[in-house]
Structure formats: structure tokens, C-alpha cells
Amino acid sequence: MHFTLICNKISWEEKEIIKAARKRNIEYDIILNHDLVLDLEKEHFDTDIFLQRSLSYFRGLYINAILENQGYRVINSFHCAQICGNKLLTTLELVKNKIPTPKAYCAFTKKGALEALENLGYPAVIKPIVGSWGRLVALLKDRDFAVAVLEDRETLGQLYHKIFYLQKYIWKPARDISEFVSTRDEPPRDIRVLTIGNEVITAMYRYEIKDDWRSTATLGARSKPCKVTPEMEKIALKAAKIVDGEILGLDLMETDNGYLIQEINHTSGFKAASWTTGTDIAGRIIEYLIKECKK
Amino acid sequence: MTKKGTCPSCYFEIEVNDDVILGEILECPDCSSELEIIEIKNDEVVFQIAEEVEDDWGE
Numbered sequence: 001m002h003f004t005l006i007c008n009k010i011s012w013e014e015k016e017i018i019k020a021a022r023k024r025n026i027e028y029d030i031i032l033n034h035d036l037v038l039d040l041e042k043e044h045f046d047t048d049i050f051l052q053r054s055l056s057y058f059r060g061l062y063i064n065a066i067l068e069n070q071g072y073r074v075i076n077s078f079h080c081a082q083i084c085g086n087k088l089l090t091t092l093e094l095v096k097n098k099i100p101t102p103k104a105y106c107a108f109t110k111k112g113a114l115e116a117l118e119n120l121g122y123p124a125v126i127k128p129i130v131g132s133w134g135r136l137v138a139l140l141k142d143r144d145f146a147v148a149v150l151e152d153r154e155t156l157g158q159l160y161h162k163i164f165y166l167q168k169y170i171w172k173p174a175r176d177i178s179e180f181v182s183t184r185d186e187p188p189r190d191i192r193v194l195t196i197g198n199e200v201i202t203a204m205y206r207y208e209i210k211d212d213w214r215s216t217a218t219l220g221a222r223s224k225p226c227k228v229t230p231e232m233e234k235i236a237l238k239a240a241k242i243v244d245g246e247i248l249g250l251d252l253m254e255t256d257n258g259y260l261i262q263e264i265n266h267t268s269g270f271k272a273a274s275w276t277t278g279t280d281i282a283g284r285i286i287e288y289l290i291k292e293c294k295k
Numbered sequence: 296m297t298k299k300g301t302c303p304s305c306y307f308e309i310e311v312n313d314d315v316i317l318g319e320i321l322e323c324p325d326c327s328s329e330l331e332i333i334e335i336k337n338d339e340v341v342f343q344i345a346e347e348v349e350d351d352w353g354e
Contacts (some may be wrong), residue, residue: 008352009346010316010317010318010319011320012301014316014318015319030317030318033316034346055353055354056342056352057351058351058354085351130351131350131351131352133353152300158350194327220325244323247298249354265353265354268354269354
């Protein structure tokens with residue numbers, strides 16, 4: 001088996017994947033996407049499978065499109081990347097398949113966004129449709145704050161920052177609705193679930209960062225292992241299936257009515273999950289590639 | 296065993312471990328520039344200033 005790893009740079013995750021491949025005597029190549037030139041008619045790559053781990057959404061997406069058009073097998077696929085890399089398209093897919101997800105609106109102007117926010121109620125969340133690591137995700141606590149953020153995005157934002165994706169704020173466990181402070185010893189949390197193929201391989205709680213309302217691992221959120229329940233497994237695998245996801249990181253939120261799928265990540269980081277849960281995620285990825293190549 | 300390369304920003308000579316990987320990112324110990332390894336020869340590595348994080352970067 002020979003696989004090709006596509007990435008922007010070698011981060012901790014890529015190093016672990018390479019280590020896991022070397023340990024199993026698996027041959028591999030690395031393609032750094034910034035220097036890549038692709039013939040749109042025919043490229044020759046002597047490889048069985050591509051593992052797409054580009055940090056850059058658009059580079060990864062178009063590389064997948066080109067490779068798949070030429071018959072190569074890429075994990076995750078173009079279709080999966082297209083849906084998961086775009087929060088609006090992810091919501092549409094979840095809604096279409098009746099998978100619980102926070103209520104969301106789309107608007108294209110400040111006026112429209114304010115109308116959507118009246119429907120959602122404050123606080124609400126604004127997110128860029130493309131992007132990650134909590135970047136430009138803002139908690140709109142009231143109308144004045146919303147106006148300020150929307151005007152900033154309209155004036156200073158990139159093209160896709162002006163497509164306003166507005167989401168209902170989900171009150172996390174331990175969050176006091178009136179004070180915006182924790183009511184337990186531990187901060188509010190969400191859950192990151194890692195899936196490979198049709199299996200949930202591990203999960204962790206991610207706790208909100210001090211003086212922040214987000215629980216993004218790359219921003220420094222503390223994490224703890226989370227026991228995977230049958231309900232959690234069911235919703236995660238159903239969501240993975242509808243986006244054709246093979247290696248995913250899904251963000252779940254706990255509510256009184258069960259879990260919600262918040263986001264689905266198609267090039268999920270897994271350093272925090274590996275360290276927190278002790279799961280050999282890189283090894284599991286390589287084992288999955290081997291299995292897929294045998295098909 | 297180590298390999299050596301020069302920081303393209305401050306020209307500091309940097310030593311790296313022998314098992315470095317193409318595309319690996321490290322910080323210049325002298326000027327703190329974020330550097331990417333773009334070439335690995337026998338006992339030499341070539342660096343370039345690493346790409347800045349763009350809006351569409353993430354997981």
C-alpha cells in the first residue's frame with residue numbers, strides 16, 4: 001500500500017501519521033499544497049490513496065476535485081469537504097436529514113441579519129461560513145453589539161464574511177442563563193467526537209476557556225475524556241454518513257432534549273483528543289487507509 | 296546527527312535533528328521567524344518563511 005499525504009505543512013498530526021506509517025512499513029509521499037501544480041486533464045501519481053489534510057479549505061477542496069475527476073481515491077472526498085468546510089451547507093445537510101442541529105439563519109445584509117437575530121433572540125452566534133479555530137466567531141449578546149459586528153463585517157470583511165450565518169446560542173450544561181457564568185465547579189463544555197469509517201473511535205469534553213465563551217482546543221480549551229454513549233454514537237455516525245465522511249471530528253452539544261450536531265470537521269486536528277484520551281488516532285487512520293486500499 | 300540550514304530572515308545558522316520532515320515548521324531561535332523546511336539534502340536543510348495563516352485555514 002502506498003498513500004500520499006496532502007497538507008499545508010507538517011503539524012503534530014501529520015508527524016504522527018508519518019510515524020504510524022513508518023511503524024507499519026507503509027510507503028508514503030508528502031505533497032505540500034502550496035507548491036502544487038496540477039494538470040487539469042491528466043496527472044500521474046503512483047499512489048493507491050490520498051489522505052487530504054490541507055489546512056486551507058479551498059486548496060484542499062479543489063485538489064480533491066481535480067484528483068477525483070482523474071479517478072483517484074481521496075479521503076475525505078470532495079463532497080465531504082464541500083459540505084463540512086462550509087457551515088451553511090453543513091446545516092442544510094443536517095436539517096435535510098433531520099439530524100438535530102442549532103437553529104440557524106442566513107442573511108446578506110445588516111438589515112436582514114438584524115431581522116434574523118430578532119427571530120433567533122439574543123444572545124446569538126455569528127460565524128463565517130468558511131473558517132475554523134473559532135476565528136471571527138462572535139457571541140452577539142444584544143442588538144447594539146450585533147450592529148457593531150455586522151457593520152465591521154460589511155465594511156472590512158472578505159466576500160464570504162458578508163454572507164451572514166447566524167446561529168441560535170445553545171446554553172451549555174453549567175451555564176447560568178442570567179449571569180453568563182458557570183454554575184458548576186467546571187466551566188461549560190461541548191463534546192468532540194472522532195469517527196473513522198463507521199466507528200466512533202474516541203470522544204472528549206472541551207471546556208470553555210477562561211474569560212472566553214468558546215471551547216476550541218486550538219485556543220487552549222482544556223479537555224477530558226468523554227464516555228461514548230449509544231445516543232452519541234448514533235447521532236455522530238448518522239451525521240458522518242450523510243456527509244460521506246470517513247475521518248471526521250464532530251462537535252456535539254448537550255441539551256435537555258439530547259445531542260445536537262454543531263459542526264463537522266473534515267480535516268480534524270487530533271492532538272488534544274490523542275493526548276486526552278490516550279487513543280492512537282494516527283495509527284487508526286493508517287489502519288483505515290490500509291483497509292480501504294484492500295477493497 | 297544533525298543537519299544545518301540558514302534562516303532566510305536573519306541568516307542565523309540553525310541546527311535541526313536528522314529526522315526532520317519536508318514541510319515541518321520550526322521557529323528560528325535567533326529572530327523567531329516561523330520557518331518551513333522546503334528541501335532536505337545530505338547534511339543540509341533549506342528553509343523558507345512559513346506561510347501566514349489565511350482566513351480559510353482550519354480543520
